[in-house]
Amino acid sequence: MPPLDPIAIAEREIEAGALLLQHALPPDRLRNTVYRALLKGRAVVLWPTRGSACAASVRAGFAAAVEAADLYFPGAQVAVPAGDYDGQCLYVIHPIRTPLTLDNCPPGDDYRYRRKLLAAGVADGLSICGLTPSQIAAIEHQQSVALPRAYAAFLAECGRAAGRLCGDCHFFYPSLKGLKQDALEMLEEARQEAQDYTDFHDFHLPANAFVMATYQGYQFLYCLCDGADDPAVYACIVGSAPIPLHDSCSAYLDALIG
Structure with missing residues (x-):
């Protein structure tokens, strides 16, 4: 089985129409933005720019958005686990595949x-x-x-x-x-x-x-x-x-x- 390539996964999702978020938003706005995208059936890619990725608030805010997605959408999938890939903090959230x-x-x-x-x-x-x-x-x-x-x-x-x-x-x-x-x-x-x-x-x-x-x-x-x-x-x-x-x-x- 080939090794996981999270960067490639994220890029494919973006090409397929996923919502891309690269900068931290206020917590409520971030959660609502992710919620609306998943409600419409769109995947979400949380992929901060290199400049903002080092900010603790960005990581915390994105992690909270993932947690909220799990609460709002039981069955939502975090396709790429939380972590650093090539020095970048990256999350890919899929909407519910089945109700x-x-x-x-x-x-x-x-x-x-x-x-x-x-x-x-x-x-x-x-x-x-x-x-x-x-x-x-x-x-x-x-x-x-x-x-x-x-x-x-x-x-x-x-x-x-x-x-x-x-x-x-x-x-x-x-x-x-x-x-x-x-x-x-x-x-x-x-x-x-x-x-x-x-x-x-x-x-x-x-x-x-x-x-x-x-x-x-x-x-x-x-x-x-x-x-x-x-x-x-x-x-x-x-x-x-x-x-x-x-x-x-x-x-x-x-x-x-x-």
Whole structure:
């Protein structure tokens, strides 16, 4: 078998119409550019110029784009492994060759919720989109919590889109970043109008609450980020006391998808 010639592979892909990126872009723009190309079925060649290849930010940005491609496009192939070839840092990313289906969905915990969504007929392989670690960190920062492991795993698989799941409420990124503030405003508004409730309950959302969904401006779901890997989920209709909904985040998500 002839040795791998990554330079030749990259050149062939470029001739075949691959998107060529040679300079670092801002992280979000770089990920979006790669995403749009793969969505259209184009390969992407990340091949910085010799001048920019020595910059650590270029290597880090390109590596993050490869990681994001794997999250957004399960089955995308990095044809040339990360590394230096002839002194050049080079990546070639192929789009999905076959759509993700229940038959070809890989085993393991990293695809747990994608398999459930496909089995339930709620989504197809192209309508499921996960979050990058930096996007999950942004949610944690905005809600001032450290997310439970079980819910962070769901977000990594399906945190941006999951077919028809929860199309009638605020549930996905980027809305997730602002849901805690939305819930606090709902509760405060109810306090201002307490006289309009027959049996008003003045509920104060704990500081370590993670608000995972809101609905129609008066309902929300939350869990407490107390260090547990898979904490219970509660439902709150403003003006009323919250009620336990499920014993764990994973049980809630399983029931939601099922």
